[in-house]
Amino acid sequence: MNRTYINKIRSFMATNTVVPILIICFLGASIFVDTFFSMSNVLNLLNQNAMKGIMAIGMTFVIINGYFDMSIVTLMSLTAALSSGLQPSLGTGLAIVVALLVGTAVGAINGFLVTKARINAFVATLAMMLGCRGASYIYSGEKTIIPKSEGFLAFGSGTVLGVSYISILFILLLFVAHFVLRYTKHGRNTYAVGGNARSAFNAGIDCDKTTFINFVICGFTGGLGGVLYAAFLGAASPSVGWPDLHMMVIAAVVVGGCSLLGGIGNVWYSLGGVIILGMISNVLNLLNVQAYISTLCTGLIIIVVLYVDRVMHMNRKRKKT
């Protein structure tokens, strides 16, 4: 009885390698870094990374589908600027809606470029990234825009028992995304298309439609991320997140254990990845590592984490979640 229990845990750990890696990192950081292990810092970790996490949710859909989206970093700065800059003329609610619609539209264009125009996803979304960057600089006139609405700012900085509203939204979205991936037709199609597009097509799945929807989801979360960042930072500058936020989001999803080739992964993996990367930067900051070394360390640690993940995977049969 006891043994089967241990075996169960072991097989769970071997399948979901992000869990033991997260535990190791967390224990290591708690032991060696004072002030890491405190309630306030753990909550700080969650609150800092909630926006990135929300974008990682959208990215998870696209990555399971076998693609990735480079455009969210500048899409985010564009929607941050729009949601702040339109507040005086349209009102806060409408400004947010417009920003989210822009995010969704950009996602739809990405989806169109990839599925209908048959442009490689890397190049198409890279072009979109540049386009959005230009648009956000043009819209904001190179200036930082301050959101005027009190409620908007209060939402960005407000907390319940130390957990920010944005984190709560993040957790809710995690459950929604989990439900969609696990229990809806679209979710199952996403795994099928990402796993093997040809057999999915032969099985009668509309691959293009699935991919298109996933890009739209990713665009939406990118737009939402921008709105939330504007509220969180209390300001929207066109350079926000530039130059590497999209790469960190993709890295988080991959560190979590989603396969870049598609077909494998879930949002909980991405949550783990976001927390691991957040923890690395948090620990490096707490340790006061010299600026240039800190960037170098982040790169090295990501490689080590991925290697550990690879080694732990070797025992495990390649199996779809």
Next chain:
Amino acid sequence: MKKQILAIICASVLTFSLTACGGQDGSSSAAPTGASSKTEAPSTAENESKSDSKKPKIGFVFNDVSGDTYMTTYYSTAQSYAESLGIELLALDSQNDMTKQANQVRDLITKKVDTLIIWPCNSEGGVASAKLAKEANIPVMTANTPIDKSGEEYLTCHVGPSNVREGEETTKQMIEDLGGKGKFLYIDGKPGYSTSTQRQEGVKNAIEGTDVELLESQTGQSSRDKSQQVMENFLIKYPEGSVDAVMCFDDNEAIGAINALKAAKRTDVKVYAVACGDYNTLSYIEDGTLAGTALQSPITDAKTTMDFALKVAKGEKIDTFENSIETPVATPSNLKSLNVEKW
């Protein structure tokens, strides 16, 4: 099973590599145990530290350390100077990314620093961070670049170069050189940029009530090329004898203006730059092509900021909110006597 052991070894290497980074740092600036901090305390420059055997812990978020020479020098000076003052400095680089800066401020708050210094990535974005630290009962000050007026209520003080004062002092030097009477042109920085408006304000303050007249002001967009074009047009419009000097927003623009003068072979116009933050520009003062500029040294900037931060960390009262650093006006005649430290 072997593979799993290997994985665990890798993981421990990872955690140890983390602590190794921290360890290096600890030996240089931080003292992790109480005993060693006691032994280091007497070596600090301040004698007042008898009562508090603990080193003051100061957090500093930088805008972009690798951005230019000024910031790089500032960063290294702040670190070495903090060490000599016996400060434990936690210096983080935001790499010009607001989102990183916001996270770093939060990390420093959890680290419970005694004072937090923010060099904001941008003035508006710094407000939320300052507010957050203030709410956590950590005194906050801004360095070099001030944050938006709406955030000043959260700050203890600001230390940095005063653009208005630089404008005033360089212009006074120019008035003196012109013998109290003359005509000059102004090449402005980027329009709408707070530094531009403040420097121009200083220039206007200084000429008020004097016989020195501002003929025309145009923007050089803070760029060398643009400023050169503006100056070329000025030189056509104002022939020899009709103008005595040109004042530029910064040394970069001044070099543009100097290039235009050289090309037109005109020597009747003196060139001034309101302020200069680049050590290489000093060679232009040496050979006399640049008649005067307020020297804004990153070394002075960093040291003054750390002095103030130490005061704030000790709970001393800071009398004034705006604390400007020394920016002496350098001219070809006094450059040697200023003994400018190279950066």
